[in-house]
Amino acid sequence: KNQVEQSPQSLIILEGKNCTLQCNYTVSPFSNLRWYKQDTGRGPVSLTIMTFSENTKSNGRYTATLDADTKQSSLHITASQLSDSASYICVVSDRGSTLGRLYFGRGTQLTVWP
Amino acid sequence: DTGVSQDPRHKITKRGQNVTFRCDPISEHNRLYWYRQTLGQGPEFLTYFQNEAQLEKSRLLSDRFSAERPKGSFSTLEIQRTEQGDSAMYLCASSLATSDSPNFGEGSWLTVV
Numbered sequence: 001k002n003q004v005e006q007s008p009q010s011l012i013i014l015e016g017k018n019c020t021l022q023c024n025y026t027v028s029p030f031s032n033l034r035w036y037k038q039d040t041g042r043g044p045v046s047l048t049i050m051t052f053s054e055n056t057k058s059n060g061r062y063t064a065t066l067d068a069d070t071k072q073s074s075l076h077i078t079a080s081q082l083s084d085s086a087s088y089i090c091v092v093s094d095r096g097s098t099l100g101r102l103y104f105g106r107g108t109q110l111t112v113w114p
Numbered sequence: 115d116t117g118v119s120q121d122p123r124h125k126i127t128k129r130g131q132n133v134t135f136r137c138d139p140i141s142e143h144n145r146l147y148w149y150r151q152t153l154g155q156g157p158e159f160l161t162y163f164q165n166e167a168q169l170e171k172s173r174l175l176s177d178r179f180s181a182e183r184p185k186g187s188f189s190t191l192e193i194q195r196t197e198q199g200d201s202a203m204y205l206c207a208s209s210l211a212t213s214d215s216p217n218f219g220e221g222s223w224l225t226v227v
Binding site: 034036041044046049089091101104105106107109 | 118147154155157158203207216223
């Protein structure tokens with residue numbers, strides 16, 4: 001069964017600190033992996049997209065890594081800001097489906113305290 | 115604003131009533147998705163269009179749910195005989211190709227009382 005598991009479920013950090021969010025998936029055959037940021041009550045916004053051959057990709061203070069062998073990804077946030085408080089969702093798509101089916105994790109709820 | 119637009123943003127309805135949500139995707143995007151999201155959960159796939167063709171429907175999309183994209187541009191999602199379990203945020207997303215990250219709208223919140 002194709003699944004996406006994220007950890008931790010929630011995380012609280014102090015402003016200025018770094019943190020790392022984890023995503024494990026069983027989706028096969030793998031096509032790509034995306035990280036989205038979703039503010040409360042808003043739609044998800046794409047942060048990064050990574051294909052099988054990419055190990056790391058950065059977007060400002062966000063750095064995503066991908067290990068396609070172990071089927072793990074991480075999202076590292078550097079020098080956190082209050083505005084980083086949101087849910088971070090890992091999304092994996094499979095290559096077997098011509099429709100590009102997306103499999104969503106439940107998200108990690110990040111809270112940044114001043 | 116050239117992003118994905120959804121209307122209405124919020125809807126409160128009585129159980130048993132019908133509701134319709136509209137999604138206007140980014141103009142050049144031929145793929146359009148509908149998702150449902152409840153609190154603390156990731157979005158769940160409902161249905162998918164390529165142009166005007168509805169190519170896939172989730173088992174979550176019971177016969178009370180119907181989606182259309184008549185001209186391959188905007189899409190509507192109708193829920194008939196709403197139930198309290200239908201209360202959720204309904205998200206629309208669009209993309210140009212499967213390799214692209216879908217762009218999501220702000221969602222339409224439905225509360226069934």
